Amino acid sequence: MLEGNIIVETFAVGDDTRVGQITKMIEEAPVFDTRVGNFAASVANRFVMPTLALAGLSLLLSAGNIAQAASLLMFDLGTGLRVSVPTAIMAALTRAGSQGLLIRSGRALEQLETIDVVVFDKTGTLTEGHPSIVHVSVFDDSGALIPSPTSKQVHERLQLSTSLEQGLNHPIAKAIRDYAEEAEVSVIECESWDYRVGRGVCAQVNGQTVLLGNSKLLEEERVEIPSFESDPKLRVATPIYLSVNGRLASIHYALDQVRPDTADMIAELHRRGIEAHMLTGDIAPVAHAVAKDIGLKPEEVHSDALPDQKAELVQHFTAQGKKVVFVGDGINDSAALAYADVSVSFASGSDLARETADIVLTNDRVSDLIVAQDLARHTFSLVKQNIGIVGVPNLSALVIGTFLPVSPIAAVFLNNGSCLVAAANAIRALGFQAKELPTRSSVSPEVSPSAESDTAVDVPAESLVNQVVPLNQPRGSSLPLKLTELSERVGVSYQKISARRRRDDFSSWIAEHDPDGFQWTYCKDSNLYNVMAA
Missing domain, CATH: 3.40.1110.10 (Calcium-transporting ATPase, cytoplasmic domain N)
Structure with a gap:
């Protein structure tokens, strides 16, 4: 405003505003322990008393041989585990960055390994967010x-x-x-x-x-x-x-277009025995139609949901003893993100959602959630291997040393050697390679602009045009087409074409549907499709 006055009427301030209420819910959310390696540390602590007992027994059996009893105290499982486990976690977090994952803590990896439920906000998460x-x-x-x-x-x-x-x-x-x-x-x-x-x-x-x-x-x-x-x-x-x-x-x-990787990701979650739930404010018929197209079960759809109900659904699952992941990108998702065992957002999401989330998908691909769990499983398989690498030789030597003499030098060498081997094994997390997500026969929403549209406005947007363009061109010529024109020609919904055009095999895939076997390429600058002879 360059001149005059502005009168602002305020209906709510501070904690009574929408953002204030969301912030209050975040503050009331449970605070999780962010330390890593709790399982490994508890395993190591369990062997403290048995080690002392065996050292005392050795002292009695060896008629007071203090050196032999002291040698047994060298076999400390805690050192190897407390070194190798954080090493594996740090290596995994480093590797995650190169995979398009910003993971804020090792605790998120620990929880992600064995999740039971994933709750998705629909708009901007399972869909592109640009209706x-x-x-x-x-x-x-x-x-x-x-x-x-x-x-x-x-x-x-x-x-x-x-x-x-x-x-x-x-x-x-x-x-x-x-x-x-x-x-x-x-x-x-x-x-x-x-x-x-x-x-x-x-x-x-x-x-x-x-x-x-x-x-x-x-x-x-x-x-x-x-x-x-x-x-x-x-x-x-x-x-x-x-x-x-x-x-x-x-x-x-x-x-709103469904993300091209959504259906494959949902299928993979189900294959792993993980529940996938969708929250949306859409009415039930719309929500269930979208859910059917991406492979969600009817009981996994929660329609007509208000923003406040997102956190309530997360709390409902956690009350059942399930580990819950919530995936969302908006300000209204922040409370649910705070209550979830693992919270996931996108780099393109709201500032509050990004700050609240344990994991940020920097490539904005929802299927990277599968990559994150694969990394978590790989990391903790290394942790379990390290428990064996450290535990087996130390426990074996501890039992043998109770009855037979073991020199302190040999004990130190064995203990430190197993610790170094375990640490080296933990670094293997840096070599994690994400596997390609198994493809599902994707069924995109069969929605297209009506040929008898009720709109009479002359809008040049291709989403409002539905014309049949006959192609009587000689093979090898180039004729740019709009998305809806290509959809009509090949008999494939424009949602499928829009989703597949990002893949490397788009030309060969569209050729299978083209009546003349033409291979089509997409020009991003002109937003048109060009054809060459197959």
């Missing part, structure tokens, strides 16, 4: 769906929607603003504006009461959602309802 509007349904004043709305009807509703979403950083708010910007829709100033967490926005615009949000918001305001026949292809798209003066005006459908 786009793929369809708009328009309703008249009587609540009936308008099959072919005019440009003016769509423009009016889109103008109200984008006006209410100004200033919000929610992904769906950004999707609506981007949609409106491409359609060159102007913004109207709101006379009053109220944001409701987990529900949407209420505002006064040009004397009209306007609501924009999910079904919960409309239910609270007693706005009826009429029954109508919706396109089944929109089953995985999130509906955003717009009502004006108590009547439904339009529904915006936002589609």
